[in-house]
Amino acid sequence: MPRFSVIVPVFKVQGFLRECLDSVLGQSYTDLEVIAVDDRSPDGCPAILDGYAERDARVRVLHLPENVGLGRARNAGLAEASGDYVLFLDSDDRYTPGLLEAVDARLTLGDEPDILVFDHVRTHWWGRGGRSEAADLLAAAGTDVVNVRESPQYLRLFLVAWNKAYRRDFFLEHGLRYAPGLYEDAPVTYRSMVLADRIVCLERIGVEYRQRRQGAITRTPGRRHFDIFPQYDGLFAFLEGRPELAWARPPLFERALDHMLFVLAREDRVRPADRPDFYREIRAFHARHLPEGFVPPEGWRGTEMRLLAAAPYASYAAARGLRELRRVIGGGGRKVTREVSRRAHRAWYAACSRRPLDPDLAVYSAFSHQGVLGDPAAIHAKARELAPRLRGVWVVREDAVAGLPPGTDFVTPGSRRFHEVMARATYWVNNVNWPGTLAKRPGSVHIQTHRGTPLKYMGADLLAKPGARYGVDVPKMLWRADRWDYSLVASRRAELAWERAYPCHFTSVRTGSPRNDVLVTAGPEATEAARARLGVPAGNTVVLYAPTRRDYRKGGHVDRIDLARFARDLGDGCTLVVRLHPSLAQGVARGMGLAELHRRGVLVDATDVPRAEDVLLAADALVTDYSSLMFDYALLDRPLVVHADDWGAFTASRGAYLDLMAEAPGHVTRFYGELAELFASGAWRDGESARRRRRFRERFCEFDDGLAAERVVRTLMLGEPMPGRAAGTGRVPAPAGPRSLPVAR
Template sequence: MSDREAGAGTPELSVVVYGRNVQGHLAESLAALADHADTAPAVEVVVAAVGDSARQAAERHPYATLVALPDGTPDGAARAAGADRATGRWLQFAHSKDSVPALAARAVAERTAGLDGAGVDVLLTDHVRSTWRHARMPSRDGGFLAKPGRRDVSLTDCPDLLKVTPLLGTHVVRADFWRSRQQEGLATDDELFTAYALLLTAGRIAALDQVALEDRRLRAESLPPVTADGHFALLDTYERLLRLAAERDAGPGPRSVLYAAMVAASLRTVARAPLPEDTAREFFARAARAAVDFRPPGYRRPGGQEGMRRRLLEENAYARYRAFQAVNQRRRKVLSAARGSRRTVGRKVRDLQYHQDLKRPVDPDLAVFSAYWDRGVACNPAAVAAKLAELAPHIHRVWIVSADNVPLLPPGTDHVVPGSRRYWRVLATAKYLVNNANFPNAVLKRPDAVHLQTHHGTPLKRMGLDQLDYPAAAKGLNFHDLLARVDRWDYSVSSNSHSTQMWQRAYQSRYVELDHGYPRNDVYYTATAADVRAVRERLGIPPGRRALLYAPTHRDYEATWTPRLDLAALADRLGEDTVLLVRGHYFYGGAASPLAGLRRAGRVIDVSTYDPVEDLALAADALITDYSSIMFDYANLDRPVVIYADDWETYAKTRGVYFDLPSEAPGPVARTQDELTEILATEAWRDGTAAKARAAFRRRFCEFDDGRAAERVVRRVFLGEPEEALPPVTPLDERTPAPTPEEATR
């Protein structure tokens, strides 16, 4: 329908598709949006079609409002024409080559509906990227989008939002705000400028960690080549943005982020763009002036080669920069020529440096931490590190963190990136090495170093050597290498006798067992009512709502994670008073979420990227899980747990398990969605039978967790206190878990 029926109401969101029919992609874009046709008047689709091909493609979709524009209409003008015709309270722009994934617009509309009247001007969303070779590759924006949670923030409070990929299609804008920016001349043909300018001038910004755009990157060879003027225009754009940031008093954080982006783009242009020598020199000089003129007060260059490049740029040392570049290019060519032996050569160099460092004295005041294969500050290692800072602040803490996760680190965290020179040096010289997984095979155990294995869960599924008979779970695991890694352990932390026994069987070596409890579970006894209220507020859970945390685990027999529940149906059946917090297993943290479209404002919230998970547990009135070890941790809170074991037999057969969960569960067990819904829709989830099962489960699996586990571990391992001098484990009946959400509101 080209015109909406009178009285249908004002749409919440207008999706403005604009531009010419580039490579025929407009038909795909509109086909994806057809799924939103039944959501009117919540979502309307406006197509600002440039040229006959685009117009004809749009005419085949009766749900769309067509704005026909002549060939040659610039993108900025097409966007403006579409926005003028749009009637929604919020606007999302999608170029005709891109698309809005199925159900995404509905989810965005539901989110924006909750922002009306809150003073929010921009809602930032996530995206996936497709090329001619690969489809729907996830972005790296999720971590930045997760930082505000459900809160709206100012750019000064959260400057990292400027690190979100500057795609206009992921910047959903309030219509009145957009029109005011148009009047100020900030909505231009330059998408990069417009995307950044919207954030710089917004009063408040909200984030939705949800894929709302598929950014289709066209093959470079199919596009007109970028001219020298185009490269200079990029520099002009960043200079305009930095001036705008200064005019708007954006603060040092946003200005530093923009400045770093400008310098990186300038150096990338000099290094990669095929510019004539005189043009390249001119561009370098222009970029050098900008690097000096716009450098924010107190800005510090990064270290290493990147820092050297930036220093040469600021000094306008073009000849030295080219020499530096040539040296690096020759080095890369040598490495490329020796591709067949590159790994061997690199390993020899690394080994030589590492063995030299192993001859250095051990630093008694240095501790190295890693969690979940270098994901960041998390889990038991994080709790140990926090307590170490309190009880032994003289011990310096360094975290091993993969390059992709460095931007997510808490401010001031000393860290090293795997494979770097300092990485091998700290591994060679640290007195203490703490991990909840394992360090690489190449790490050698020094006699005077201490390796602390914290683990990251209570085992229901088979682990270590017990996986020998389960090839689907082992997946080529080299058990000889595994045992060599285990032989480095000095201590192994346990939260209950069951775990202690299973670790002894699965990881057979001479380490000392620390039956001290899991440090990460201390918070379940130390958190206050204010803490519970605060995390629920961050997640956007209204007071008085029942929050159910759904946290399934990984299946070795599945290639990707797919929710085993119809979450939309479950949410509808449980009613408006229930909020579902849905967390996918971390194995799939880098994949595009299959929950796109189900994140409804205040009803279903995807918390797959939210850390720490302990916050989610504190916020939840009850847990729904299958075979995840989160059930053992959550039981410390003495809140209801419901097991959804729809594929128990398959899981037990392919993965191997240590006990029969359905008969020893911490609460009611459902085998179908109907059974689960019935449990949650009645009092069965928290009745006397459920409480009895939970009490037995807690006695067995919450044995050592009492809120002082981290203290015991630090005193025993780092301070050398004897076992008998440590704080004793408080009996289960004498412990007081953190307040429930209901108690926290009293």
């Protein structure tokens, strides 16, 4: 019989499961068994578990025939446990090294108590948190044995299953089992604590409690949070049947109300529309179970508990609002001004939002309101062709209005009509995030087109790259991305990258990139027209140089090659065209002398050409470092060269979603001499270049076949079946996740 049975319920955690199991099986204390309960997980978890069981005899796997939920999965594991002590571990968390050895030593010192409680640390998706609120209580216990009748403050220890080791005989003797539904930890934890004669504490962090951005049921708004009431009703039904535990009713009543009020205040649990009902349920619980002589605690929480006895929800909400207003006023005049402005903005937008959505209104924006550009422009054009009834309105900055195509319907950010349009539009199309002040209305459809396939880290992945995320509020960025319904992707590789970078509530749609339709379908005449617009002499070979920014250099730019020398080395009959990254367009071009080189005819500066597609069409070859333009240009099936003289520094500072050195779309050069020789010898367009380009397109351009914009319009705006071969057939699934989100604070 092992010393410890560690029960791990498993459901849809394939990205975290190995780390969890390794943290248990890698413990220095080895006298244990792991009972992993596959709760009918639909992902790769069952195979992962079976693999561990084959390699380690300490692992046993239970494959449940149906999904039963966390509580009953724990019960199933408990029935198979044979250890002296039982521990529960959630499958996306992990043990700290040496935990079980420390637990064994403390249990021995405490003469085999009923329960041992240890500490934890929250590991948030954006970084590790600090010490827990339980740390002081655990430290105060020292090596003493406690019970909660004499020390009721220990009922404030974190209310979960996985921070304790239970003596198995004690657990079974008292018939402790987890109920179905949310908040299943509450009745078991409190029943066990009041029943236990001997409790010991271990002042040691034992669990890294992973705070995932997605996947945690307790952080998903909905009516399921009303499960808290039957859970606590069950606890008090148990107490009413045990007169000898009458002493426990007042402290547990306070803990129950505290828990319910905590849930009520959380926007990620109880939706605003459900709060009056939730509050009424708390009041009903209060009336059912109020112990004689109960005295609420001091402070705001005690005030809330007193309100429950007599006040309706409107009075409670007013009291909370007044408390919040006092907090804001205490922050000083500037904070008050911001708060007043924010509330006025929300009130006006809310007023506009009371009108119904316009089913024929679509709003578009690109590159932070810079004009009719990119994927949104391609979708807008196709919508005008296929569905003229759809009215498209563009959000454009005042300084970009002059460059709009004639007849464009537009609004400027912050204007009165801007708010009216945003409140009424059914379709929102953008290649960046919308401002956080705009709430997503139920029934609206947000389409995120992105700006190409990502090569360098984006979104949440920037958390591991402090230099690259400098000045970027990643949590707020992802909060805004929670409004997306659909994310357009050009390949399965891009799909995985975007879903990793933005762990949000959207559905990926394999449409291809709408702006690249022109690259797939364009003929020779489109290339000649693009060259004419750039002023390239007829018959010249065009080499496009498109570098990206460097996060490890101040200003984002560093000269990688001597442009005048490169233009000269290309020789007669060649034209060098240069296009900088959009973020480098202001000031850097002058610093590089591009304007002067352009004026002298040494090269063509195409940095300010609005449509990147026009520049790509003009080129016979693309030389880039790590620009995502390579994914677009590959569609033209023309030679690419990757000039990667600082790949190590770039990946260390920013990170990349592929090993470009192994999966490059063409030849790779490491220093200028190699680059010049590649063009001088003609190897830039040899058979090896073509083979690499073909493999690259197969991996990263699989859904780009010239029908991307049509797919978006027909499937996401008109509700028709998916056209074309690249993305399959059938209808696009409904978007995932909550559909109504509040404005940013």
